[in-house]
Amino acid sequence: MKKGRNFISLVFIVLAFIAVLLWIVSLVVETSARIEALEIPYLVYVYYVSAVALIGYFLIYPFLVVMFSPTFSYKATINPLTGTQKRKTIENHYNKMVKFAKKLMRKNRIRPENVEILKQEMNRQDLDLAQKDMSFQKVLVKVLNEDIKKDIRDIIIDSAKDTLYLTSLSQNGLVDALIVLVNNFRMLKKIVIRCGFRPSFFRLFKFYCNVGISSLVADGAEQIDIQSMLGSAVKSFAKPIIESLVSGGVNAFLMLRTGFLARNYIFLDAEEANGKEEATQGAILDATAALPELTIKSVLTPVANAVNNTIVNPTKSAVKTLFGKKENLIVEEEIIQLEEVK
Numbered sequence: 389m390k391k392g393r394n395f396i397s398l399v400f401i402v403l404a405f406i407a408v409l410l411w412i413v414s415l416v417v418e419t420s421a422r423i424e425a426l427e428i429p430y431l432v433y434v435y436y437v438s439a440v441a442l443i444g445y446f447l448i449y450p451f452l453v454v455m456f457s458p459t460f461s462y463k464a465t466i467n468p469l470t471g472t473q474k475r476k477t478i479e480n481h482y483n484k485m486v487k488f489a490k491k492l493m494r495k496n497r498i499r500p501e502n503v504e505i506l507k508q509e510m511n512r513q514d515l516d517l518a519q520k521d522m523s524f525q526k527v528l529v530k531v532l533n534e535d536i537k538k539d540i541r542d543i544i545i546d547s548a549k550d551t552l553y554l555t556s557l558s559q560n561g562l563v564d565a566l567i568v569l570v571n572n573f574r575m576l577k578k579i580v581i582r583c584g585f586r587p588s589f590f591r592l593f594k595f596y597c598n599v600g601i602s603s604l605v606a607d608g609a610e611q612i613d614i615q616s617m618l619g620s621a622v623k624s625f626a627k628p629i630i631e632s633l634v635s636g637g638v639n640a641f642l643m644l645r646t647g648f649l650a651r652n653y654i655f656l657d658a659e660e661a662n663g664k665e666e667a668t669q670g671a672i673l674d675a676t677a678a679l680p681e682l683t684i685k686s687v688l689t690p691v692a693n694a695v696n697n698t699i700v701n702p703t704k705s706a707v708k709t710l711f712g713k714k715e716n717l718i719v720e721e722e723i724i725q726l727e728e729v730k
Contacts, residue, residue, distance in 0.1 A: 394590050398589040401593050453580065454577055454586050455586075459585055459588050478521050509524050532583065540651050541651075543582060543647070544643075545644070545682050547575035548643040551636070552636040552637065555567055555636045559632070564607060565604070575643070575646075606635075606638075
């Protein structure tokens with residue numbers, strides 16, 4: 389049943405992605421008509437080449453990386469092996485995990501103590517193939533939880549920060565939708581590369597559905613009327629700024645949610661958990677908990693860096709220059725006095 393569900397999900401994913409590409413191509417063609425009206429030689433050709441390169445790099449490439457990555461969705465059982473086909477399936481799954489574990493160790497992505505645990509698990513000879521596969525998967529999941537989840541969290545927060553900046557600066561709902569779409573594709577690619585696995589096609593389809601909803605919300609976020617919500621408390625000159633910040637904040641939170649949802653899907657597949665509510669609720673809780681860190685990275689840290697570069701560091705340099713010479717003179721005088729004593 390899972391194979392059939394995954395196959396149907398794969399078909400829908402491919403069809404939806406083709407539909408998205410056709411929609412973007414229609415936008416490109418529509419914009420090209422305005423460029424042709426400028427009557428600048430070869431400008432249209434440069435525009436088309438640039439558009440194809442951008443679509444390929446920001447959408448097609450991340451999509452293909454995710455689709456061709458391995459998944460953790462298969463798990464061996466402790467039942468006796470029956471038939472060469474089942475044995476081959478379990479053996480391929482085990483070899484895939486071992487290859488990935490060696491890659492983690494080779495690139496120093498896990499702690500030394502976990503490296504030793506993985507090596508010991510690889511060298512176990514007291515289990516049959518199915519039990520060995522199950523045991524190694526449990527250990528690998530434990531290592532990923534301890535050493536990889538933090539890195540994935542950083543990827544998600546950085547992606548949300550970029551979305552916050554870009555959609556706050558943009559004053560166009562369509563552009564916001566494209567930014568959210570592209571950033572989600574790139575974020576999932578980074579998560580999959582860092583983790584080494586992707587969600588199953590069924591859960592991947594759910595993820596892309598959430599991305600589509602986030603893009604629609606981004607398209608409509610520009611229509612939020614801050615004046616009617618806050619009344620006369622918002623002055624006319626501050627209204628565009630607050631509306632941009634609200635739009636960027638909404639898009640950034642949805643970015644956090646989809647990112648943690650993707651992470652939860654990957655680890656739920658790895659642990660063979662069947663909790664849709666657990667993954668969804670966990671993503672919302674993780675996104676909410678990440679908001680303070682997002683605020684620090686996107687607002688407080690840039691402000692602190694700006695203050696350091698414009699006030700603190702120059703002041704430190706001036707003070708050091710001013711008083712450093714006196715300290716050097718004192719040291720030199722002490723050296724002269726010591727030489728005279730000698």
